Amino acid sequence: MTMLTKTIDVEVKAIGDEDSGLFQAYASVFNNVDSYGDMVVPGAFIDALKEYGAKGEGIPLYWRHRMDDPFMNLGATTEAREDEHGLWTESQLDLTNEASKYAYKLLLEGRVRQMSFAYDILEASWVERKPEDGGSYYELRKLLIHEISIVPVGANQETEILAVKSARDAAVAALIDARQKADDAALTPDGSVSVDDQGTADEPTDANAEEPDGANAEEQKSGPSAQHLGLINIYAAQ
Structure with missing residues (x-):
């Protein structure tokens, strides 16, 4: 099974004071066909979130999916849940890590504003649709999420x-x-x-x-x- 990544341009909201390291963002959105022809649908993350804390806490947070570098492990989610829009997350950056501190500075200044997540597909199906209705797409129904990442440039280019x-x-x-x-x-x-x-x-x-x-x-x-x-x-x- 090959691990995949998917990125969206989102509004990242820092919360607390400028030294808190807390921010909120959507790691995925629902019912939107992306540049790869994929659509993530509600319920895709329900089972995966159960693998973490009771509130979806503990999902690792990386910079640009750099799982090969321990210093690029920036923190983790304090909460993650599905809502009507997508996969909402709140994350805590580890500000004892210089990379995390700088990433937070970039977020506060609006210099980066994209989130991504790494996943495996557990259940999906091709959905046929007429061109006038938007065309066919690959529906992602159940995903195994490995981590979320702050990324400078999204997948949709x-x-x-x-x-x-x-x-x-x-x-x-x-x-x-x-x-x-x-x-x-x-x-x-x-x-x-x-x-x-x-x-x-x-x-x-x-x-x-x-x-x-x-x-x-x-x-x-x-x-x-x-x-x-x-x-x-x-x-x-x-």
Whole structure:
């Protein structure tokens, strides 16, 4: 069985004073089809929560699922329960750990605001649905939860990926348009190629030699990179 993770962008609420280390957040939401085509439904966590304390306390809290590093174990839940919205959690950060203290600072300042959880699927089923009703999805009905995590970047990166693709397509379209305009400018009014622009095979004219710098480079199969388009690098899905 492969352990999976799922992330959502949520409102994280710090409670108590700034040194309390307590915060509340949803680790999962119900009845929402995510970017992977999954939908977590009410009741998915009921049995799993019974494996922890009477109030769902004791679920380990990590930074970015870093279970390989003991210092990334930031604390644990003091309470976890299902409500009509999803899996609500209250967690206590261990402020004797420097990593936990800094994570809490990031939460207080709103610099991170996403939660994730690691789980195994115990019961699930594919649900067929018409496209006009939102399309089919994989319904997660019973999950075994291993931990919850504070994460800087969520799993759902489709918006950013589409932004890179759109920028790339726009750059290619602009290049094609520029070349078309250059070709049109080389034609005489009757549509024939100007003699001054032809040259010979051995002696190409300056017009042919002076192709804009980078024109050939931009014909790479991968297209212009996101970095050259002024876009930030995208983190891999958590």
